[in-house]
Amino acid sequence: xxxxxxxxxxxxxxxxxxxxxxxxxxxxxxxxxxxxxxxxxxxxxxxxxxxxxxxxxxxxxxxxxxxxxxxxxxxxxxxxxxxxxxxxxxxxxxxxxxxxxxxxxxxxxxxxxxxxxxxxxxxxxxxxxxxxxxxxxxxxxxxxxxxxxxxxxxxxxxxxxxxxxxxxxxxxxxxxxxxxxxxxxxxxxxxxxxxxxxxx
Amino acid sequence: xxxxxxxxxxxxxxxxxxxxxxxxxxxxxxxxxxxxxxxxxxxxxxxxxxxxxxxxxxxxxxxxxxxxxxxxxxxxxxxxxxxxxxxxxxxxxxxxxxxxxxxxxxxxxxxxxxxxxxxxxxxxxxxxxxxxxxxxxxxxxxxxxxxxxxxxxxxxxxxxxxxxxxxxxxxxxxxxxxxxxxxxxxxxxxxxxxxxxxxxxxxxxxxxxxxxxxxxxx
Numbered sequence: 001x002x003x004x005x006x007x008x009x010x011x012x013x014x015x016x017x018x019x020x021x022x023x024x025x026x027x028x029x030x031x032x033x034x035x036x037x038x039x040x041x042x043x044x045x046x047x048x049x050x051x052x053x054x055x056x057x058x059x060x061x062x063x064x065x066x067x068x069x070x071x072x073x074x075x076x077x078x079x080x081x082x083x084x085x086x087x088x089x090x091x092x093x094x095x096x097x098x099x100x101x102x103x104x105x106x107x108x109x110x111x112x113x114x115x116x117x118x119x120x121x122x123x124x125x126x127x128x129x130x131x132x133x134x135x136x137x138x139x140x141x142x143x144x145x146x147x148x149x150x151x152x153x154x155x156x157x158x159x160x161x162x163x164x165x166x167x168x169x170x171x172x173x174x175x176x177x178x179x180x181x182x183x184x185x186x187x188x189x190x191x192x193x194x195x196x197x198x199x200x
Numbered sequence: 201x202x203x204x205x206x207x208x209x210x211x212x213x214x215x216x217x218x219x220x221x222x223x224x225x226x227x228x229x230x231x232x233x234x235x236x237x238x239x240x241x242x243x244x245x246x247x248x249x250x251x252x253x254x255x256x257x258x259x260x261x262x263x264x265x266x267x268x269x270x271x272x273x274x275x276x277x278x279x280x281x282x283x284x285x286x287x288x289x290x291x292x293x294x295x296x297x298x299x300x301x302x303x304x305x306x307x308x309x310x311x312x313x314x315x316x317x318x319x320x321x322x323x324x325x326x327x328x329x330x331x332x333x334x335x336x337x338x339x340x341x342x343x344x345x346x347x348x349x350x351x352x353x354x355x356x357x358x359x360x361x362x363x364x365x366x367x368x369x370x371x372x373x374x375x376x377x378x379x380x381x382x383x384x385x386x387x388x389x390x391x392x393x394x395x396x397x398x399x400x401x402x403x404x405x406x407x408x409x410x411x412x413x414x415x416x417x418x
Contacts (some may be wrong), residue, residue: 007390012264013251031289031290034289038276040275042276043275045275057287060285068296145289154274157239158271164239179232179236179241190267193270198248
């Protein structure tokens, strides 16, 4: 029997514990992983197709595939990296099915990802775009305020699924620097969000 | 990989830098440690210490939840709920589980039926009397009843289907070559022999010309 955690504890558990429990068959742990990584997967899909259409369906398909394969996950990479690769493969398969020309842009390019985040209001239907407008504009402002290196670092992690070590290697930084910069960048965003809530 | 800093395996299996400040019992983890914990970049000891603290500290649970909020807003905006998505995926997972269960049960039932059928067939072929002794007897009796060629210990010629034998009706029956043989020919279609054995001759064989007068037995 898989180990089951109390429902009110799931949101504080580390990723590794959730992955192991999910691999042993605990559905609640897997759902918590979906909650945590849904944004990463959805953003990756939207960035891949440059479209919001069918993104939720493809997200569901991706996580179903992850559920089927989670027992094969080897802990020599981070879960987010594994999920990123899985999503990438599913997007490529979907692209072949649709018979479309692959998009020129890649999520590996953080500037492209940043542009995707900035243009979040342009990719949806008008009604949906309107609903997102405030958030999208605020996000654009926040990202524009970030130091370019910090923005790249954040996006490599959040949309690219890269671990700190992988980011450090790519950006020629020390892992400790990645950690401190990530913390600092998130604090800035958090502060920006709280300021925005105070001044709607 | 930059190997200048000592690395250690993390709880999640990734790699991370060695922590510089130990977390003490009851102490709140600083922002950087909580941030690394959130990203799955802490080592085994750190993970256990932070988790232990989070179980007891509501304030730090809120700090952790705040990191997730920032991530969701950054990636999803405000109109996409990861909770709703997780619930939808959870339902899909349950449906997949049910489908797999049905497939397994169906396969198991099919295999069981097949195995039973094969086993029954083998057993029956080796021991037919065990399964249907009366049937075997009745089949023998039926065979004897159907065999109309033997009645009362005498041999009877069965009716012949003309069409089945084709062209046979064109064959003229040859009259007895020797009038005074052991068996004699009768226009009635009967042939009598010395042993008084009577054979019924079919119409086919009876359609013959009237025998000549000199063929009549003397």
